[in-house]
Amino acid sequence: xxxxxxxxxxxxxxxxxxxxxxxxxxxxxxxxxxxxxxxxxxxxxxxxxxxxxxxxxxxxxxxxxxxxxxxxxxxxxxxxxxxxxxxxxxxxxxxxxxxxxxxxxxxxxxxxxxxxxxxxxxxxxxxxxxxxxxxxxxxxxxxxxxxxxxxxxxxxxxxxxxxxxxxxxxxxxxxxxxxxxxxxxxxxxxxxxxxxxxxxxxxxxxxxxxxxxxxxxxxxxxxxxxxxxxxxxxxxxxxxxxxxxxxxxxxxxxxxxxxxxxxxxxxxxxxxxxxxxxxxxxxxxxxxxxxxxxxxxxxxxxxxxxxxxxxxxxxxxxxxxxxxxxxxxxxxxxxxxxxxxxxxxxxxxxxxxxxxxxxxxxxxxxxxxxxxxxxxxxxxxxxxxxxxxxxxxxxxxxxxxxxxxxxxxxxxxxxxxxxxxxxxxxxxxxxxxxxxxxxxxxxxxxxxxxxxxxxxxxxxxx
Amino acid sequence: xxxxxxxxxxxxxxxxxxxxxxxxxxxxxxxxxxxxxxxxxxxxxxxxxxxxxxxxxxxxxxxxxxxxxxxxxxxxxxxxxxxxxxxxxxxxxxxxxxxxxxxxxxxxxxxxxxxxxxxxxxxxxxxxxxxxxxxxxxxxxxxxxxxxxxxxxxxxxxxxxxxxxxxxxxxxxxxxxxxxxxxxxxxxxxxxxxxxxxxxxxxxxxxxxxxxxxxxxxxxxxxxxxxxxxxxxxxxxxxxxxxxxxx
Amino acid sequence: xxxxxxxxxxxxxxxxxxxxxxxxxxxxxxxxxxxxxxxxxxxxxxxxxxxxxxxxxxxxxxxxxxxxxxxxxxxxxxxxxxx
Amino acid sequence: xxxxxxxxxxxxxxxxxxxxxxxxxxxxxxxxxxxxxxxxxxxxxxxxxxxxxxxxxxxxxxxxxxxxxxxxxxxxxxxxxxxxxxxxxxxxxxxxxxxxxxxxxxxxxxx
Numbered sequence: 001x002x003x004x005x006x007x008x009x010x011x012x013x014x015x016x017x018x019x020x021x022x023x024x025x026x027x028x029x030x031x032x033x034x035x036x037x038x039x040x041x042x043x044x045x046x047x048x049x050x051x052x053x054x055x056x057x058x059x060x061x062x063x064x065x066x067x068x069x070x071x072x073x074x075x076x077x078x079x080x081x082x083x084x085x086x087x088x089x090x091x092x093x094x095x096x097x098x099x100x101x102x103x104x105x106x107x108x109x110x111x112x113x114x115x116x117x118x119x120x121x122x123x124x125x126x127x128x129x130x131x132x133x134x135x136x137x138x139x140x141x142x143x144x145x146x147x148x149x150x151x152x153x154x155x156x157x158x159x160x161x162x163x164x165x166x167x168x169x170x171x172x173x174x175x176x177x178x179x180x181x182x183x184x185x186x187x188x189x190x191x192x193x194x195x196x197x198x199x200x201x202x203x204x205x206x207x208x209x210x211x212x213x214x215x216x217x218x219x220x221x222x223x224x225x226x227x228x229x230x231x232x233x234x235x236x237x238x239x240x241x242x243x244x245x246x247x248x249x250x251x252x253x254x255x256x257x258x259x260x261x262x263x264x265x266x267x268x269x270x271x272x273x274x275x276x277x278x279x280x281x282x283x284x285x286x287x288x289x290x291x292x293x294x295x296x297x298x299x300x301x302x303x304x305x306x307x308x309x310x311x312x313x314x315x316x317x318x319x320x321x322x323x324x325x326x327x328x329x330x331x332x333x334x335x336x337x338x339x340x341x342x343x344x345x346x347x348x349x350x351x352x353x354x355x356x357x358x359x360x361x362x363x364x365x366x367x368x369x370x371x372x373x374x375x376x377x378x379x380x381x382x383x384x385x386x387x388x389x390x391x392x393x394x395x396x397x398x399x400x401x402x403x404x405x406x407x408x409x410x411x412x413x414x415x416x417x418x419x420x421x422x423x424x425x426x427x428x429x430x431x432x433x434x435x436x437x438x439x440x441x442x443x444x445x446x447x448x449x450x451x452x453x454x455x456x457x458x459x460x461x462x
Numbered sequence: 463x464x465x466x467x468x469x470x471x472x473x474x475x476x477x478x479x480x481x482x483x484x485x486x487x488x489x490x491x492x493x494x495x496x497x498x499x500x501x502x503x504x505x506x507x508x509x510x511x512x513x514x515x516x517x518x519x520x521x522x523x524x525x526x527x528x529x530x531x532x533x534x535x536x537x538x539x540x541x542x543x544x545x546x547x548x549x550x551x552x553x554x555x556x557x558x559x560x561x562x563x564x565x566x567x568x569x570x571x572x573x574x575x576x577x578x579x580x581x582x583x584x585x586x587x588x589x590x591x592x593x594x595x596x597x598x599x600x601x602x603x604x605x606x607x608x609x610x611x612x613x614x615x616x617x618x619x620x621x622x623x624x625x626x627x628x629x630x631x632x633x634x635x636x637x638x639x640x641x642x643x644x645x646x647x648x649x650x651x652x653x654x655x656x657x658x659x660x661x662x663x664x665x666x667x668x669x670x671x672x673x674x675x676x677x678x679x680x681x682x683x684x685x686x687x688x689x690x691x692x693x694x695x696x697x698x699x700x701x702x703x704x705x706x707x708x709x
Numbered sequence: 710x711x712x713x714x715x716x717x718x719x720x721x722x723x724x725x726x727x728x729x730x731x732x733x734x735x736x737x738x739x740x741x742x743x744x745x746x747x748x749x750x751x752x753x754x755x756x757x758x759x760x761x762x763x764x765x766x767x768x769x770x771x772x773x774x775x776x777x778x779x780x781x782x783x784x785x786x787x788x789x790x791x792x
Numbered sequence: 793x794x795x796x797x798x799x800x801x802x803x804x805x806x807x808x809x810x811x812x813x814x815x816x817x818x819x820x821x822x823x824x825x826x827x828x829x830x831x832x833x834x835x836x837x838x839x840x841x842x843x844x845x846x847x848x849x850x851x852x853x854x855x856x857x858x859x860x861x862x863x864x865x866x867x868x869x870x871x872x873x874x875x876x877x878x879x880x881x882x883x884x885x886x887x888x889x890x891x892x893x894x895x896x897x898x899x900x901x902x903x
Binding site for chain 4: 464465468469472473475476479480483490492493494495497500501502505506507508513514515516517527528529530533534538541542544545548549551552553555556559560604605609671672698701702
């Protein structure tokens with residue numbers, strides 16, 4: 001069972017789905033479920049496409065890092081589509097292509113192929129956000145996203161001019177052996193970093209996020225903030241860890257950008273009065289923390305942070321967007337008392353929010369404790385302090401939000417959540433609690449995530 | 463004022479990039495690309511030590527005489543599958559955004575096409591279609607291939623749209639063609655996985671370099687791409703040239 | 710300076726001028742036509758740089774199709790404006 | 793020579809993106825940026841006295857220097873991706889216009 005099926009089957013289904021509108025949603029669900037099941041039977045390996053030797057053909061790369069990422073992305077994708085497939089039937093073909101592209105992003109071992117998948121995933125995302133009915137924000141997203149991927153391509157082409165290869169492993173090998181001064185790598189790496197940073201919502205380059213997530217619905221909100229964010233952060237993490245390996249002045253610049261992103265994100269969330277804005281600024285600062293961890297080489301905990309965040313954000317966005325669909329406004333004051341009649345939903349929301357804050361008993365705490373310790377060990381005390389301050393701010397506004405949503409003085413909101421929603425919330429809440437209390441499997445998995453480096457060793461040195 | 467500042471800033475950035483590239487010793491100077499350091503040298507020699515001779519060499523690693531085609535549809539054919547998908551999804555998006563209204567009519571172009579124009583465009587239509595088919599079929603020998611060929615076919619449709627105010631193509635048929643051609647591309651890829659060992663493997667014999675019937679699945683894939691691109695772009699043109707029925 | 714160098718010099722200057730006109734022109738239709746001209750010039754550049762495949766594709770797709778789409782968009786906007 | 797022009801072309805596109813507030817002009821600027829990038833990619837593989845990378849009855853694989861074919865293959869992909877985004881962008885422009893009756897970003901209030 002080759003991992004290529006994870007990309008080929010959704011694509012085939014997408015091409016077939018335009019022939020019949022009725023079958024398309026069924027195909028979408030079937031393929032989504034089939035992908036998760038098929039993934040269990042796929043061995044970890046390097047897959048050559050077309051049968052050409054490594055640097056010449058394109059290859060896919062399924063290791064345990066990619067496997068974790070694929071389970072996460074395919075699982076979340078399936079949940080989100082399951083909840084929305086009835087309402088957004090028209091988007092079935094587009095969602096199938098998006099699934100193929102996200103799997104491709106996580107699997108591909110070729111840097112130009114990565115660009116192609118980035119564009120496909122991007123175009124699918126623009127189309128998913130057209131359901132917000134805010135064409136101007138979609139337009140902004142399209143323009144900024146296209147500039148981002150152009151910058152990535154620009155950086156990549158400079159690397160090609162220097163090393164004459166596009167394959168990720170071959171490129172890393174060339175950089176290690178050619179003995180090029182790091183100074184001449186700054187320009188291409190920085191261009192690629194900015195290009196991908198735009199997609200990954202890093203602060204200085206994320207003008208698109210606000211318009212998109214502020215008006216999001218039950219499809220676009222969870223899809224962009226949870227599924228896409230997880231996939232792009234994990235792909236970005238792989239590149240940062242294996243290819244960029246920032247050092248010297250470039251490391252300082254990148255760190256300053258990221259820390260500024262964390263602080264500004266939290267500050268803007270603190271100021272905001274709208275539920276969805278609070279969530280979106282919080283997710284910006286979480287994205288910055290994730291990339292910060294990748295830059296500092298704390299891979300395992302960065303991956304868990306991505307997982308914990310993706311789960312929590314899925315719940316938060318689903319609850320708020322489902323509620324705003326009825327209230328037509330996401331002002332915190334209009335949503336007061338949302339959970340008075342929906343205890344279960346309230347508990348799920350609270351658990352997810354507390355986990356993002358990093359309180360004990362939840363998975364967020366385990367992750368936060370571990371990465372802060374590791375940052376402290378690595379000697380980045382300033383960053384530890386700043387993240388702690390940011391967490392404090394985050395705690396304040398989340399508690400404020402929770403109090404408002406639980407208690408209301410005058411009016412009562414009555415919003416019914418369907419059974420599938422409740423089931424999803426129950427499962428995710430259970431997961432967050434489970435890993436929060438019983439953290440030893442996480443601890444023991446430490447350093448189990450092997451990297452491309454080992455693979456390069458196998459290929460080039462036997 | 464803001465504009466001047468922006469201009470100076472961006473041009474300054476450009477000069478900075480130029481200087482950075484200039485002082486980068488491992489970045490090849492313009493016009494002196496060192497192909498022996500690059501993977502391209504493998505593509506040109508097709509991975510063999512012997513000379514590849516047009517019209518004589520039989521069954522090389524990759525069949526096409528046009529080396530760019532051998533990269534696009536053979537060595538890096540997975541990129542091309544992605545490229546086809548990009549066009550597919552943006553055509554789908556255009557029809558989602560513009561073609562979702564229930565009643566649609568042709569947008570009138572505000573001029574009366576005369577007899578000459580109508581007949582002339584029909585005559586040209588055939589010639590352009592023929593050129594498109596030629597370019598698609600010979601993609602592995604001469605410059606061209608499925609993408610420009612398919613677009614030429616679509617621009618023949620565009621000509622009909624422009625010459626006749628009432629003309630509308632049958633979009634339903636295009637949809638079917640598009641879906642079938644795309645599926646066949648993936649199925650050919652999967653066939654490579656079944657017949658051979660790799661996805662998108664060229665499982666047919668490569669033949670003699672330079673023959674029209676050579677290089678295995680590549681002409682077939684290019685024909686499929688041509689059909690798919692042609693029908694997709696015709697669909698996009700139709701979507702752009704229709705509007706909602708005025709109430 | 711060889712012939713090819715001088716061709717490239719002229720081409721570079723023309724590309725930059727037309728590009729600047731395309732982004733700074735106030736009238737939309739003129740801007741689109743400048744973009745089409747820029748695309749056509751880039752076809753010449755691709756030919757000079759020995760890339761016939763790319764030149765063919767850019768000529769058909771870049772300067773043909775994209776310009777047509779731009780013009781159609783402007784046309785439908787103009788018609789809607791007149792209503 | 794033309795490589796520098798390509799970089800400056802990209803920067804002109806970027807300048808257009810920063811200063812223009814009209815949606816059509818923004819897409820035009822985006823296209824300028826993409827054309828600049830495409831020329832830059834091709835120029836990476838250019839070799840003086842090189843010939844186009846096509847084998848013919850007079851050109852064997854070892855007899856002559858070819859220009860680098862790989863950047864050309866990449867640009868083919870980039871052009872098609874570019875036309876995809878442009879078509880989608882123009883479709884979004886049409887829906888912006890039918891919703892807000894204007895093309896200027898500053899006149900749209902989307903809150």
